[in-house]
Amino acid sequence: MLTLQLATHANVPTYVQIVQQVRQALLAGVLRPGDRLPTVKDVVAELAINPNTVLKAYRELEREGLVEARQGVGTFALRRPDGPPPATQLALGRSLARWVVKARAAGFDDAGIESLVRSTLLSATDEAIA
Amino acid sequence: MTWLLWRQHRLQAAVSWGLMAAFAVLLWITGVHMADLYRSCRASAACSGGTLFESYKPLENLVTLTIAAPLVLGMLWAAPLIAREFETGTHTLAWTQSVSRRHWLTAKLVVLIGGTLLWSGALAALVTWWSGTLNTMNGNRFDGARFDTQGVLPVAYSLFAVSLAVAAGAVLRRMLPALGVTIFGFVAVRLLVDSYVRPLFQHPLTILSRLDQDPASANGSWVISRTLTLNGHTVTGPIKVADQCAATGTRSQMDTCMSDAGYRLATKYQPGNRYWPFQFIESGIFVGLAALLIAVCVIVVRRRDA
Amino acid sequence: MTPAAVTTEQLGKRYGQRTGRTKWALRDCTLEVPEGRICGLVGANGAGKTTLLKLLVGLARPTTGSVQVLGRAPGDDPAFLRDVGYLAQEVPLYRRWTAADHLAMGAHLNPVWDAAPTRQRLLDLDIPLDQRVGTMSGGQRAQVALALALGKRPRVLLLDEPVAALDPLARREFLATLGAAVAEAEGSLTVVLSSHLVSDLERICDHLVVLAESRTLLADDLDDVVASHRLLTAPRRDPGPIERQHTVLRTEQTPRQTSLWVRLDGPLHDPTWHSDPLSLEDIVLAYLGQRSRTTAELSTVIGGVR
Numbered sequence: 001m002l003t004l005q006l007a008t009h010a011n012v013p014t015y016v017q018i019v020q021q022v023r024q025a026l027l028a029g030v031l032r033p034g035d036r037l038p039t040v041k042d043v044v045a046e047l048a049i050n051p052n053t054v055l056k057a058y059r060e061l062e063r064e065g066l067v068e069a070r071q072g073v074g075t076f077a078l079r080r081p082d083g084p085p086p087a088t089q090l091a092l093g094r095s096l097a098r099w100v101v102k103a104r105a106a107g108f109d110d111a112g113i114e115s116l117v118r119s120t121l122l123s124a125t126d127e128a129i130a
Numbered sequence: 131m132t133w134l135l136w137r138q139h140r141l142q143a144a145v146s147w148g149l150m151a152a153f154a155v156l157l158w159i160t161g162v163h164m165a166d167l168y169r170s171c172r173a174s175a176a177c178s179g180g181t182l183f184e185s186y187k188p189l190e191n192l193v194t195l196t197i198a199a200p201l202v203l204g205m206l207w208a209a210p211l212i213a214r215e216f217e218t219g220t221h222t223l224a225w226t227q228s229v230s231r232r233h234w235l236t237a238k239l240v241v242l243i244g245g246t247l248l249w250s251g252a253l254a255a256l257v258t259w260w261s262g263t264l265n266t267m268n269g270n271r272f273d274g275a276r277f278d279t280q281g282v283l284p285v286a287y288s289l290f291a292v293s294l295a296v297a298a299g300a301v302l303r304r305m306l307p308a309l310g311v312t313i314f315g316f317v318a319v320r321l322l323v324d325s326y327v328r329p330l331f332q333h334p335l336t337i338l339s340r341l342d343q344d345p346a347s348a349n350g351s352w353v354i355s356r357t358l359t360l361n362g363h364t365v366t367g368p369i370k371v372a373d374q375c376a377a378t379g380t381r382s383q384m385d386t387c388m389s390d391a392g393y394r395l396a397t398k399y400q401p402g403n404r405y406w407p408f409q410f411i412e413s414g415i416f417v418g419l420a421a422l423l424i425a426v427c428v429i430v431v432r433r434r435d436a
Numbered sequence: 437m438t439p440a441a442v443t444t445e446q447l448g449k450r451y452g453q454r455t456g457r458t459k460w461a462l463r464d465c466t467l468e469v470p471e472g473r474i475c476g477l478v479g480a481n482g483a484g485k486t487t488l489l490k491l492l493v494g495l496a497r498p499t500t501g502s503v504q505v506l507g508r509a510p511g512d513d514p515a516f517l518r519d520v521g522y523l524a525q526e527v528p529l530y531r532r533w534t535a536a537d538h539l540a541m542g543a544h545l546n547p548v549w550d551a552a553p554t555r556q557r558l559l560d561l562d563i564p565l566d567q568r569v570g571t572m573s574g575g576q577r578a579q580v581a582l583a584l585a586l587g588k589r590p591r592v593l594l595l596d597e598p599v600a601a602l603d604p605l606a607r608r609e610f611l612a613t614l615g616a617a618v619a620e621a622e623g624s625l626t627v628v629l630s631s632h633l634v635s636d637l638e639r640i641c642d643h644l645v646v647l648a649e650s651r652t653l654l655a656d657d658l659d660d661v662v663a664s665h666r667l668l669t670a671p672r673r674d675p676g677p678i679e680r681q682h683t684v685l686r687t688e689q690t691p692r693q694t695s696l697w698v699r700l701d702g703p704l705h706d707p708t709w710h711s712d713p714l715s716l717e718d719i720v721l722a723y724l725g726q727r728s729r730t731t732a733e734l735s736t737v738i739g740g741v742r
Contacts, residue, residue, distance in 0.1 A: 006639075041616050041620055044616050044619045045613070045616040048608050048611040048612040048639055048640055049640060050474055050615065052472075053642070131545070133540075134544065137533075137537065137541070218528055218531075219528030220528045220530060222495065222524050223529070223530075223541075225495070225522075226493070226517070226520075226521060226523075227517075227584070228517045228545055229517070230513060230517060231512050432512075435495060435496035
């Protein structure tokens with residue numbers, strides 16, 4: 001069963017966080033096509049957020065063609081989003097974990113790691129454009 | 131609403147009616163016994179009324195204590211009914227459970243008044259019946275505490291007490307101040323009516339009698355005052371015994387002497403046949419006050435912001 | 437557009453007319469809460485939150501203006517009371533009763549009552565049904581009160597600072613239960629809850645009303661609020677052009693920099709201003725900090741009329 005989390009002080013709207021987490025779960029294979037997503041009520045009971053937020057997220061996912069809402073039954077995963085196959089995802093995840101261990105040993109704290117990742121992403125984007 | 135009222139007040143109801151039942155048993159047993167005693171005493175020649183019910187003195191005092199029952203009823207039943215609900219905020223509970231304020235208040239008042247009538251009526255009936263023997267013997271049901279605890283008057287007092295308590299609760303919205311107002315108000319009004327208003331219901335009669343005779347007031351009357359008069363004027367200050375009577379020996383001889391000299395005992399009284407009219411007039415006053423207070427309670431609860 | 441569950445028009449409430457020291461607890465309040473929303477009511481203590489909620493449920497009557505809940509004025513009739521639930525700040529419950537007693541009361545007083553789901557809701561939260569409410573923790577009491585309010589399946593639920601006195605875990609659980617109930621109702625339940633903790637409101641609410649000094653400063657859709665309020669910074673300059681086009685809530689000038697907390701009333705034309713988003717807390721604080729300014733100048737924006 002998929003459990004969702006909420007990062008409260010990220011400058012990312014709640015519904016976007018939910019969309020991202022569902023997409024990530026589909027990519028990683030935690031959520032497979034045909035699986036039922038947690039009901040709106042369950043998500044709200046877990047996270048104490050507004051039901052409309054969850055509805056908004058599910059509608060967005062439906063718009064992207066990743067899920068399908070079936071009246072009276074629930075919302076079901078449809079397909080895997082475009083992205084690296086689970087095996088690649090797993091391998092990348094593992095090498096990232098190794099890097100994190102190295103970074104921590106070198107003295108980086110979580111905030112430092114996050115900002116390094118962010119700046120790397122930005123410069124990578126710039127390079128891609130350039 | 132019935133369920134709610136029962137659930138809220140079931141303990142109070144059980145205790146009050148339990149006490150009533152116990153009291154009833156006590157009065158029933160002793161009452162029957164006293165009636166028998168009196169009957170057999172009257173049948174025989176040698177009967178001294180004074181010592182016949184000597185052993186029943188404590189019980190007599192207990193029965194006299196029921197004069198406080200109306201006030202106690204008001205405090206125990208009525209004050210929590212309205213005042214405590216407002217104080218703790220629970221008056222909004224029934225309201226937010228789909229019971230309109232009108233319905234809530236009506237149900238409470240109907241049960242309160244009905245219960246008061248039943249309970250105080252039962253108590254008054256018991257005490258009146260039980261006192262029958264003593265009344266016949268002493269002929270004094272019109273005086274003092276006996277008048278207040280027998281007949282229909284206790285019921286009127288009880289209605290007044292509970293109405294005062296609910297009105298105080300509605301206006302003050304706090305238990306302790308409401309109780310204070312109830313006690314103070316009840317005692318004050320009772321004393322006022324007792325001392326100043328009751329004697330005025332009907333103009334009292336006055337009768338003159340010689341000092342050496344039994345005071346001539348019919349059995350069962352309410353003696354308001356007895357004063358010494360000389361030739362029609364009330365004697366105030368120290369009684370100057372006429373010179374010729376100073377030398378007499380016994381008290382009764384002195385009485386005869388003074389009566390011959392013109393002294394009379396003036397008894398101001400209400401005759402016994404005015405007992406029931408007086409009961410009804412005073413009951414009417416208190417029931418009228420009760421109705422007024424209930425109206426105040428209803429108006430205040432309905433119109434004020436919760 | 438979804439119909440409005442709650443509408444007020446220039447609603448005002450004044451107290452103290454009889455004592456002569458009048459005080460406006462609420463003034464010129466105009467707002468609209470669409471159906472199915474969870475509306476947060478935020479403001480300092482004494483700002484009028486409790487008064488507004490009381491006016492909405494009918495526990496107080498307006499001095500000026502009008503209020504409509506579900507299309508009718510709040511009143512003392514069962515039809516209205518059936519659809520509206522209310523939880524007062526002190527969470528009034530009968531302390532000596534158990535949770536089961538309270539649920540039984542709900543079943544007896546309300547025409548509609550979801551007995552089994554309400555019991556289940558409390559059992560799921562590990563709240564013992566046969567324990568006296570007075571011995572429960574604050575969080576458990578709040579949950580019992582919430583269950584009592586939800587059990588009658590209201591269409592509008594009004595909560596006055598329900599989580600103010602609760603620890604963080606109890607607070608989270610309460611809001612989760614509330615949100616789940618709204619989710620289950622699928623749009624037929626509208627909630628208005630007041631709080632002075634903006635972080636709670638941010639999670640659970642999708643509509644916001646800000647009250648300060650008894651006036652509404654803001655009444656709008658939460659997403660729109662967050663989207664339209666920005667922090668503008670630039671090297672020190674005259675804020676005039678911005679002030680003319682948009683609503684400036686707060687100005688900070690240092691020798692090097694000018695910072696403006698604004699509500700954008702249109703597109704920002706000047707690219708030299710750096711624009712950052714504002715957290716909901718900062719937005720609310722900016723509104724509440726406007727005490728020196730005439731609050732009338734910062735009149736309301738009504739959600740939906742855009």
